[in-house]
Amino acid sequence: MTDTVDTVRNPIAAPGPRTADDAVTAEVVARLIGGITAGPEAETTAVRSPLTGEVHAELPCSTPKDVADAFDRARAAQRAWAARPIRAREAVLLRFHDLLFQHRDDLLDLVQAETGKARSHAFEELGAVAVASRHYGRTAGRYLRTRRRNGVFPVLTHVQEIRHPKGVVGQISPWNYPLELSIGDVLPAFVAGNGVVTKPDTQTALTCLRARELLVEAGLPADLWQIVIGEGPVIGPEVVDRGDYVSFTGSTRTGKEVAQRAAGRLVGASLELGGKNAMLVLRDADLDRAAEGAVRACFSSAGQLCISIERLFVAREIADAFLERFTARVRAMKLGNTLAYGADMGSLVSERQLATVVRHVDEAVKNGAVVLAGGKPRPDLGPFFYEPTVLDGVDEQSAVCGEETFGPVVSVYRFDSEDEAVERANATRYGLNSSVWTKDGGRGRAVAARLQTGTVNVNEGYAPAYASAAAPMGGMKESGVGRRHGSEGILKYTEVQTVATQRLVGFGPAFGMTDEQYAKFLGTSLKALKALRLK
Numbered sequence: 001m002t003d004t005v006d007t008v009r010n011p012i013a014a015p016g017p018r019t020a021d022d023a024v025t026a027e028v029v030a031r032l033i034g035g036i037t038a039g040p041e042a043e044t045t046a047v048r049s050p051l052t053g054e055v056h057a058e059l060p061c062s063t064p065k066d067v068a069d070a071f072d073r074a075r076a077a078q079r080a081w082a083a084r085p086i087r088a089r090e091a092v093l094l095r096f097h098d099l100l101f102q103h104r105d106d107l108l109d110l111v112q113a114e115t116g117k118a119r120s121h122a123f124e125e126l127g128a129v130a131v132a133s134r135h136y137g138r139t140a141g142r143y144l145r146t147r148r149r150n151g152v153f154p155v156l157t158h159v160q161e162i163r164h165p166k167g168v169v170g171q172i173s174p175w176n177y178p179l180e181l182s183i184g185d186v187l188p189a190f191v192a193g194n195g196v197v198t199k200p201d202t203q204t205a206l207t208c209l210r211a212r213e214l215l216v217e218a219g220l221p222a223d224l225w226q227i228v229i230g231e232g233p234v235i236g237p238e239v240v241d242r243g244d245y246v247s248f249t250g251s252t253r254t255g256k257e258v259a260q261r262a263a264g265r266l267v268g269a270s271l272e273l274g275g276k277n278a279m280l281v282l283r284d285a286d287l288d289r290a291a292e293g294a295v296r297a298c299f300s301s302a303g304q305l306c307i308s309i310e311r312l313f314v315a316r317e318i319a320d321a322f323l324e325r326f327t328a329r330v331r332a333m334k335l336g337n338t339l340a341y342g343a344d345m346g347s348l349v350s351e352r353q354l355a356t357v358v359r360h361v362d363e364a365v366k367n368g369a370v371v372l373a374g375g376k377p378r379p380d381l382g383p384f385f386y387e388p389t390v391l392d393g394v395d396e397q398s399a400v401c402g403e404e405t406f407g408p409v410v411s412v413y414r415f416d417s418e419d420e421a422v423e424r425a426n427a428t429r430y431g432l433n434s435s436v437w438t439k440d441g442g443r444g445r446a447v448a449a450r451l452q453t454g455t456v457n458v459n460e461g462y463a464p465a466y467a468s469a470a471a472p473m474g475g476m477k478e479s480g481v482g483r484r485h486g487s488e489g490i491l492k493y494t495e496v497q498t499v500a501t502q503r504l505v506g507f508g509p510a511f512g513m514t515d516e517q518y519a520k521f522l523g524t525s526l527k528a529l530k531a532l533r534l535k
């Protein structure tokens with residue numbers, strides 16, 4: 001099937017296709033690394049672009065002492081920031097939104113050069129950050145405003161619920177969506193009055209540093225967002241040990257370590273972890289739309305998307321007709337390695353990701369699976385390219401059936417009833433995202449309610465739920481704890497405080513009452529409140 005997968009050559013740029021080297025110049029690297037908190041003697045680490053396999057940056061590594069300094073600086077800046085009116089903090093997010101579009105091209109170049117993904121998939125990240133910055137830029141004041149609550153005694157007890165920032169948030173983020181999962185997740189932390197120390201994945205640190213530059217240009221005090229670089233197991237724990245709250249996105253394995261460490265200090269943590277997401281194509285689905293949607297759902301960012309689909313459950317009656325449409329589209333997908341629109345899919349990020357994909361596919365085939373499309377690495381395009389791959393007849397013991405592949409591989413399973421489809425979709429330790437396809441929206445929502453995942457998309461793969469920043473997004477089961485977006489996505493970065501003011505009479509016998517008379521008086525008062533439906 002190799003001959004059906006093409007390389008897209010940049011149709012726009014002249015004189016030749018722009019490549020990763022054009023985006024990550026020595027000048028850009030020299031400027032961006034100024035945003036890393038690291039001492040002058042710092043050791044450096046080499047970062048390679050997945051598009052070429054060549055080293056494109058040498059980044060200074062932060063030491064544990066640098067991490068401590070980063071928290072001190074962010075803490076000092078945080079006090080003045082939290083004292084600014086909420087409108088002023090919101091305004092920074094709204095200006096940042098506009099800057100994202102003014103600098104769209106260089107941001108997309110960086111994301112592509114660091115991750116190897118197709119430009120349209122890089123744009124998905126920018127779009128998600130743009131939506132979140134507008135959302136919280138317009139609504140933070142409403143989410144965070146001090147609220148009146150009913151006091152125990154009407155009139156006599158005045159109660160307020162007040163939101164305070166946590167302080168300085170420690171953030172650890174992965175490489176797969178470096179723009180969205182670094183800045184997108186901490187915009188609500190900033191607008192709530194916090195400082196942040198971020199440890200991005202070293203592979204994609206330049207994107208995070210560029211986002212920081214733009215946020216500072218939008219008005220964020222420079223010291224408020226500190227960025228530290230280094231090996232996850234070395235400086236990650238330092239970040240967890242110093243944060244007043246921890247925001248972690250990454251694998252379930254690391255997430256459990258982070259959770260235990262945060263628990264030991266009794267600080268809160270949100271954990272956005274792995275998935276093994278299912279798509280259900282019901283008997284009455286529009287097959288062309290479902291096939292088109294499945295391509296988007298399975299192969300965005302070459303499947304290195306926590307919410308992308310790796311298990312495709314199709315009603316037996318329509319399976320052949322659906323697969324004919326789906327595999328034709330997959331075989332026609334274009335792979336590309338240049339910084340331009342036009343490719344349907346880019347590269348995997350690293351040797352490690354490629355090795356997992358090869359291992360999962362080869363083992364499944366050895367156990368009897370049939371390759372309906374793809375199934376091979378493409379070293380002719382770049383060191384880590386792999387074809388978009390569809391497997392049928394996967395043995396349930398194969399790793400690709402139960403483990404997260406995090407690559408461009410989807411397995412097809414047939415079902416005879418909706419009950420069976422729901423049961424099999426739920427038969428995983430993960431619970432991040434799922435997708436249901438049917439012409440009947442009500443039926444789709446009824447099936448959705450039975451799926452144990454934090455988001456369900458009806459007649460799309462993942463984008464509507466993720467992009468709806470007013471609604472929470474996150475995982476059930478081992479896919480995580482806590483949510484991004486919506487009220488959960490901002491209130492988690494706050495401490496809530498109740499302030500109750502007692503008026504006129506105190507909480508104890510008054511006017512010469514004995515304890516017994518006071519107890520009777522309280523009982524009578526509560527009865528009266530009940531009769532008046534005030535309690």
Ligand code: NAD
Nearest residue numbers: 173174200201232233236237250251254272273274275306
């Ligand atoms: P990972 O857990 O290996 O690394 C994530 C981050 O944690 C990196 O910055 C890494 O350096 C750091 N880290 C590693 N060891 C650490 C330690 N002991 N203590 C503290 N930090 C440490 O994950 P990955 O391979 O980079 O990312 C892919 C995984 O992330 C996939 O499982 C994917 O599903 C998941 N993910 C989840 C979401 C979500 O929103 N649920 C989003 C994106 C990715």
